[in-house]
Amino acid sequence: MATIIVVTSGKGGVGKTTTSASVSTGLAKRGFKTAVIDFDVGLRNLDLVMGCERRVVYDFVNVIQNEALLKQALIRDKHCDNLFILPASQTRDKEALNKEGVGRVLDELRDSFDYIVCDSPAGIEQGALMALYFADEAFIVTNPEVSSVRDSDRILGILQARSKRAETGSTPIKEHLLVTRYSPRRVEAGEMLSLKDVQDLLGIPLIGVIPESEVVLQASNSGVPVIHFDQSPSGQAYDDVVARFLGESRPMRFLEPERKNFLRRLFGT
Amino acid sequence: MPRSDAQDTQDLFPAEPQAQESAIELKGSVFTLPVLRIRSNELEVIAAQLVKRLSKSPQFFVNAPIVVDLEAVRDTSAPLDFHRLVVVLRGQHLFPVGVQNGSPLQHEAAMAAGLAVLKGRAMKELPTITPLITSPPDSTGESIAAKVATECTDADPVPAPETAPSKHSAHAPNTKIVQQAVRSGQRVMARNGDLVVLAAVNAGAEIIAEGNIHVYAPLRGRALAGVSGDTQARIFCHQFEAELVAIAGNYRVFDDGPPKELRGKAVQVFLDGEQLIVAPLD
Numbered sequence: 010m011a012t013i014i015v016v017t018s019g020k021g022g023v024g025k026t027t028t029s030a031s032v033s034t035g036l037a038k039r040g041f042k043t044a045v046i047d048f049d050v051g052l053r054n055l056d057l058v059m060g061c062e063r064r065v066v067y068d069f070v071n072v073i074q075n076e077a078l079l080k081q082a083l084i085r086d087k088h089c090d091n092l093f094i095l096p097a098s099q100t101r102d103k104e105a106l107n108k109e110g111v112g113r114v115l116d117e118l119r120d121s122f123d124y125i126v127c128d129s130p131a132g133i134e135q136g137a138l139m140a141l142y143f144a145d146e147a148f149i150v151t152n153p154e155v156s157s158v159r160d161s162d163r164i165l166g167i168l169q170a171r172s173k174r175a176e177t178g179s180t181p182i183k184e185h186l187l188v189t190r191y192s193p194r195r196v197e198a199g200e201m202l203s204l205k206d207v208q209d210l211l212g213i214p215l216i217g218v219i220p221e222s223e224v225v226l227q228a229s230n231s232g233v234p235v236i237h238f239d240q241s242p243s244g245q246a247y248d249d250v251v252a253r254f255l256g257e258s259r260p261m262r263f264l265e266p267e268r269k270n271f272l273r274r275l276f277g278t
Numbered sequence: 279m280p281r282s283d284a285q286d287t288q289d290l291f292p293a294e295p296q297a298q299e300s301a302i303e304l305k306g307s308v309f310t311l312p313v314l315r316i317r318s319n320e321l322e323v324i325a326a327q328l329v330k331r332l333s334k335s336p337q338f339f340v341n342a343p344i345v346v347d348l349e350a351v352r353d354t355s356a357p358l359d360f361h362r363l364v365v366v367l368r369g370q371h372l373f374p375v376g377v378q379n380g381s382p383l384q385h386e387a388a389m390a391a392g393l394a395v396l397k398g399r400a401m402k403e404l405p406t407i408t409p410l411i412t413s414p415p416d417s418t419g420e421s422i423a424a425k426v427a428t429e430c431t432d433a434d435p436v437p438a439p440e441t442a443p444s445k446h447s448a449h450a451p452n453t454k455i456v457q458q459a460v461r462s463g464q465r466v467m468a469r470n471g472d473l474v475v476l477a478a479v480n481a482g483a484e485i486i487a488e489g490n491i492h493v494y495a496p497l498r499g500r501a502l503a504g505v506s507g508d509t510q511a512r513i514f515c516h517q518f519e520a521e522l523v524a525i526a527g528n529y530r531v532f533d534d535g536p537p538k539e540l541r542g543k544a545v546q547v548f549l550d551g552e553q554l555i556v557a558p559l560d
Contacts, residue, residue, distance in 0.1 A: 159482060160462075162461045163461060165461050167463075210478075
């Protein structure tokens with residue numbers, strides 16, 4: 010019986026799709042059968058970030074509207090055997106996503122998968138609401154800056170009121186704060202909110218901090234989730250996040266500005 | 279899990295299963311509306327003074343649904359032309375939706391003019407609105423008193439469990455206690471009593487009470503106490519970072535945040551005559 014995780018934020022461009030790609034990859038690499046679904050109808054991105062955009066034949070809306078079977082639409086990830094991608098439709102409108110259809114597809118996935126990661130679009134409209142409705146757990150992706158924090162706060166309110174768990178009075182969705190694009194140097198310079206500020210404002214448990222990095226752009230350009238770049242701080246930070254999610258205790262890394270010591274400066278590393 | 283009653287739309291008459299798709303649903307809801315209290319039946323005077331009063335806060339009342347309070351003219355024998363009153367008010371971009379506190383005859387006439395009769399209660403004398411940060415109090419006697427009110431639309435409900443039983447009787451005040459953070463975009467209202475919030479009220483959130491408001495946590499959003507006219511209501515908070523505070527319609531905004539000596543401190547907010555005072559608690 011799968012656990013459904015929604016990756017959401019409210020604000021756009023903070024790293025939801027990047028996170029969905031890396032977290033689902035991380036879970037699959039650890040042996041869990043994982044599906045990652047793109048809920049952004051019309052502006053499909055997940056397939057690009059996963060590197061499978063040329064293999065999309067059928068999409069989420071096709072399955073909902075019974076134009077294709079789920080197994081015809083699911084794309085097996087080229088890096089990870091346990092990982093499957095359900096891409097979004099690019100040509101339909103948001104009304105195509107409805108509770109009944111989405112619920113049906115998730116029910117079908119639930120039996121054979123361990124984790125289902127729902128990549129939410131930005132905003133609080135239909136796509137975002139559908140992505141969070143059936144969730145058991147949530148990653149709230151937040152950049153350490155005021156508008157992202159405000160939007161994350163807003164989406165938290167919606168999660169607590171408009172999810173299926175809220176409506177039926179079951180245990181609430183388990184919320185995890187994921188701070189992305191964190192730059193310790195800019196925090197020190199007072200240009201960015203500190204981690205503590207973000208935690209104080211949102212008041213939910215922190216699952217990880219992903220440092221700002223050029224590798225992320227490289228990763229999405231090449232269609233390889235960041236977590237595969239295991240030498241880079243961002244890749245390692247995502248790996249930490251998945252480990253913590255699964256119950257491992259790992260200290261937070263990459264929170265301090267890099268201080269080049271004399272030798273490093275001398276040898277230019 | 280019970281939801282905040284201010285946001286609930288309850289089914290008044292739960293429908294029986296119908297053979298075809300139901301075209302309507304009857305629901306209950308809560309609205310707080312500005313009240314226009316008239317003290318004269320001379321519509322020209324009312325119209326002229328309305329123009330002047332509205333020009334002071336033009337955006338606020340544009341297209342506002344309002345209730346006309348007739349208490350001050352209730353006992354006059356001179357008749358009030360409700361049809362014309364509606365025309366006058368509509369001319370000022372106000373939408374009169376009903377009347378309250380009139381005589382039975384007045385109520386009949388109002389209904390004939392298409393206005394609903396609302397259950398009013400004796401209202402206390404309200405101060406005229408003078409936001410602290412703008413112009414000094416108007417010295418020319420106005421025959422109009424208006425209240426600042428916010429409309430409770432169907433914003434997302436705050437799923438906070440209520441620990442105090444809410445009796446909803448007009449006489450026994452009750453306290454609403456909220457234990458979870460009030461998030462941006464959410465609105466919590468306590469009718470007929472105080473509101474106690476035990477977690478943060480975030481920026482962009484709004485908490486409203488007919489009585490007092492107590493926030494034992496950071497207050498970063500908007501707090502409006504005494505919304506039905508209780509000028510004695512106060513706002514208390516542990517960590518003052520509010521965007522706006524209001525008591526019985528007198529409001530104050532903090533553009534760049536509260537002044538340094540108050541920021542982040544424990545404060546109380548109260549009305550001293552017509553002045554809104556924010557004072558440290560220690």
